[in-house]
Amino acid sequence: MNPLRERQPRQSLAQKLSETLRARIESGELVEGDKLPTEQQLSLEHGVSRTVVREAIATLKADRLIEAKQGSGAYVLGRSSPTAQQIWSTQSQTISSVIETLELRAAMEIEAAGLAAARCSPAQEARIQERFHDLGTSLEDHQAAQDADYRFHMAIAEATNNRQFVEFLEYLGRRTIPRAQLHLLNPDPDAALTMERNLLAEHEAILRAICAHDVEAARDAMRVHLKGSLERYRQLSLLTNQTNN
Template structure:
């Protein structure tokens, strides 16, 4: 993933892809770089985190900047430190709990569909044993978009898929334990989906809080 992200990043910064240009499709990048779709998705997520590209639903991924940000909101974040992961989950809880309630109140039918689609994508990836990191990120991005307040989307875009810090878990040799964990995450996502579909603001708020605080508690157990 890092090699592909670095290659695309260099192409953007060097001007090979101009401002407003559309990147090659996921299928084209998969073929040209001889990598899996999962690798492509995570590389694009890294570029989004850098603020270089944005994904436009149904249209593709477009270059929005040709320079790296001078500083990072999360420059001290370390994905290998459980304490950092817990801090990030607390920050996400402060933002995303209210985002879920606003999504339940304001979502359009198309935005509801995008949330359900992201949840379904995660379910499908679990079934075939592939990484769910990018699908999980897209689920939370779809909810942010459904608030119809772009600041929520910008917040998540700024952090990128670092908000889904379980790469270390998905690479674990304990496949059965990992699968159980992912099934639990999926069940929590589905509960959030139902509340947003039902336009249940309190239910969406409670379900998102349960999901994020539950994730924090699971990492605290690892810390212990």
């Protein structure tokens, strides 16, 4: 399997569906307490499989937009997390929290990458590769890139074949991939795009190692990626402190 196969501009069906449902919540069409249509209803309405529906629902659950009640269905919790501008208004606290979260992620995800390299099935390998291509076609759309980034890491967690890794990332949700702050560090579009390409290269190194079933290389690639993210956020923290002084 070649991780460098031609990237075709596309958006996964699950991503499209999750964004459609997210828009309905953001617009107020669906409000807190509303029950979502059933999997079967969503599948028929949008012309997708129930697997796609479940993946879209999982995305909204990770973002704390909906909750699932056993035997009852999925219900709207409320609107999404703050915008980049709102994050900027409390940036010093947020950046500190991001750094702490990245340190926690490193402790878990470095090992997850190694386990994925050792244990992933052909289907799981294909899914990681698909998520990487989603990321590669989203470089100029910050929200889409953040969503694709999260799904890439989630696919690796699933490939460990240890449910605890998946539940860990589900618990942390999208705040594990807070790209908005990094774009505030690089307001220039060219600099931001360069940063995105560097991030993509880091993800590609992880993908290559997992596809090669090289356990140590996968751990090393994930370590480089997360340690690099830590350094980028520390730079943002320093810039913030200099601006405030």
